[in-house]
Amino acid sequence: ESNISRYHQEFLELELIGSGQFGSVYKCINRLDGCVYAVKKSTRPVAGSVLEKRALNEVYAHAVLGRHQHVVRYYSAWAEDNHMIIQNEYCNGGSLAEKISQESLSISELRQLILHVAEGLRYIHSEGLVHLDIKPGNIFISREKKAQYTNYDSADDGFEDADEPSICEEEQIMYKIGDLGHVTSLINPQVEEGDCRYLPKEILNDDYTQLTKADVFALGLTVLEAAGSGPLPKNGEQWHKIRELQIPPLAQTLSRDLLELVKLMINPDPALRPSPLQILQHRAVCPVGKK
Numbered sequence: 001e002s003n004i005s006r007y008h009q010e011f012l013e014l015e016l017i018g019s020g021q022f023g024s025v026y027k028c029i030n031r032l033d034g035c036v037y038a039v040k041k042s043t044r045p046v047a048g049s050v051l052e053k054r055a056l057n058e059v060y061a062h063a064v065l066g067r068h069q070h071v072v073r074y075y076s077a078w079a080e081d082n083h084m085i086i087q088n089e090y091c092n093g094g095s096l097a098e099k100i101s102q103e104s105l106s107i108s109e110l111r112q113l114i115l116h117v118a119e120g121l122r123y124i125h126s127e128g129l130v131h132l133d134i135k136p137g138n139i140f141i142s143r144e145k146k147a148q149y150t151n152y153d154s155a156d157d158g159f160e161d162a163d164e165p166s167i168c169e170e171e172q173i174m175y176k177i178g179d180l181g182h183v184t185s186l187i188n189p190q191v192e193e194g195d196c197r198y199l200p201k202e203i204l205n206d207d208y209t210q211l212t213k214a215d216v217f218a219l220g221l222t223v224l225e226a227a228g229s230g231p232l233p234k235n236g237e238q239w240h241k242i243r244e245l246q247i248p249p250l251a252q253t254l255s256r257d258l259l260e261l262v263k264l265m266i267n268p269d270p271a272l273r274p275s276p277l278q279i280l281q282h283r284a285v286c287p288v289g290k291k
């Protein structure tokens with residue numbers, strides 16, 4: 001096999017943007033297409049181990065979850081010199097966790113967050129998969145420039161020349177679901193529990209009958225944290241209190257509708273939690289003026 005790595009042949013490494021027990025993530029430029037990507041390098045898991053299953057899970061999930069504007073896009077994955085490498089879409093706005101550590105989200109940003117992640121979950125679930133590790137650290141932000149062409153009718157303003165489209169650059173914030181390392185199929189789920197701070201009680205009791213509602217629960221706690229609840233408990237009294245709907249005081253006072261929606265999403269009974277589609281139809285989220 002070639003002794004220069006495909007990674008260094010194909011990419012120019014710009015900076016380390018994250019590291020942990022999962023490995024290291026670099027912001028890279030692809031030398032061929034000149035685009036920026038997020039590339040995660042992790043030590044190659046031992047063949048047949050749980051870690052290898054998870055690494056393959058992640059790549060299978062990305063391969064199935066082709067293109068959705070609220071799921072981080074996958075480009076390629078390969079193994080080289082004892083490393084697993086995955087090349088994903090680079091989201092230039094950091095993770096939601098980083099943003100929350102600086103400031104809580106405004107009401108309109110919270111609504112966008114719920115809208116985008118519920119859309120992404122609806123897509124993932126429609127493919128017969130569940131994410132199982134929804135949390136601020138796995139939601140990435142993309143600030144995309146949308147060029148808006150605003151034509152005006154020259155008759156209005158007296159100019160003689162033909163319509164001159166004027167371009168105004170709008171910045172569009174997009175929230176994207178990332179890290180598909182815990183994704184599993186709804187049919188015969190191989191559940192690898194996600195972060196316990198966002199885990200609903202039924203999963204802890206090995207009840208996998210309503211896995212899509214575990215993603216909804218985790219989104220509910222993610223929204224609470226984005227609204228300024230402060231770091232969520234990993235266990236103990238507070239962990240149980242939240243799961244009995246004792247909501248911690250929030251920096252961002254939510255509207256009655258928004259608070260009602262979040263309480264529904266973290267309801268102890270998964271059957272009472274709304275599906276992603278029902279979230280999108282809730283009056284706290286759907287655009288104003290909906291009949």
Ligand SMILES: Cn1cc(CCO)c2c3c(c(-c4ccccc4Cl)cc21)C(=O)NC3=O
Pocket residue numbers: 017018019025038039040072086087088089090091092093094095140141178179180
């Ligand atoms: C720590 N970290 C920071 C970022 C940049 C956020 O602005 C990031 C990204 C990803 C990932 C990632 C997560 C899990 C698996 C593979 C990757 Cl590349 C991790 C990331 C990813 O898939 N896309 C990213 O932008």
